[in-house]
């Protein structure tokens with residue numbers, strides 16, 4: 369049975385991905401800031417390499433080597449650019465970009481050893497269009513898309529595919545918190561402007577990840593697969 373790690377697996381999209389992969393027959397370890405009551409829950413901040421390595425030691429001891437990684441941990445941020453402190457800029461980029469760097473580097477040896485691997489990075493549909501007041505977030509997520517394409521080229525010959533799924537407007541605690549603070553405008557208006565006329569569900573993202581992770585997606589790498597109801601912004 370293949371072993372998967374899902375970062376940010378304690379909430380929203382990451383949780384739905386973990387549930388889906390479990391249902392598809394994978395062993396799933398989740399890595400998040402706090403423990404959840406699922407099996408194989410590990411606590412680590414994705415910006416803390418030592419904590420990630422320690423969690424991976426535990427995951428390998430309990431499950432074995434890891435050949436699937438989904439980077440879903442993320443931190444949003446809304447502020448006019450001129451009001452973004454450098455500390456905030458660094459933290460948002462640390463979580464959304466450097467977290468991906470650390471987690472991929474930490475699991476790569478297992479994938480290289482197996483000659484098989486699947487990496488899916490959850491970026492953001494805001495990378496297509498930009499998003500006002502989200503400068504560090506969009507900058508970091510755009511970098512994740514670029515990193516995805518580059519690693520696909522580097523590791524394709526080793527049997528490892530690397531793809532990104534940029535979600536758009538998915539009903540999660542992150543989105544609800546931003547909406548409650550008035551950062552997202554009128555949700556009903558956004559739904560009306562969405563071609564499929566509904567808000568996204570975490571399971572919509574999980575389905576795309578499950579496909580990209582499957583054996584039959586082995587010829588797909590370096591792709592940015594938008595899951596956004598056709599809104600594309």
Ligand SMILES: NC(=O)c1ccc[n+]([C@@H]2O[C@H](COP(=O)([O-])OP(=O)(O)OC[C@H]3O[C@@H](n4cnc5c(N)ncnc54)[C@H](O)[C@@H]3O)[C@@H](O)[C@H]2O)c1
Pocket residue numbers: 375376377378379380381382399400401402412413414415439440441442443444463467490491492493494534535536537538539540541542543
């Ligand atoms: N909801 C959307 O519409 C939407 C749109 C575009 C992109 N995304 C991206 O999808 C991913 C999941 O978002 P979500 O909406 O499910 O949010 P969420 O807040 O519900 O879940 C994010 C999870 O990441 C964890 N996390 C945050 N910082 C972490 C850190 N430093 N180390 C470890 N774990 C950390 C949180 O604890 C949480 O469990 C994020 O990367 C987010 O940027 C979401």
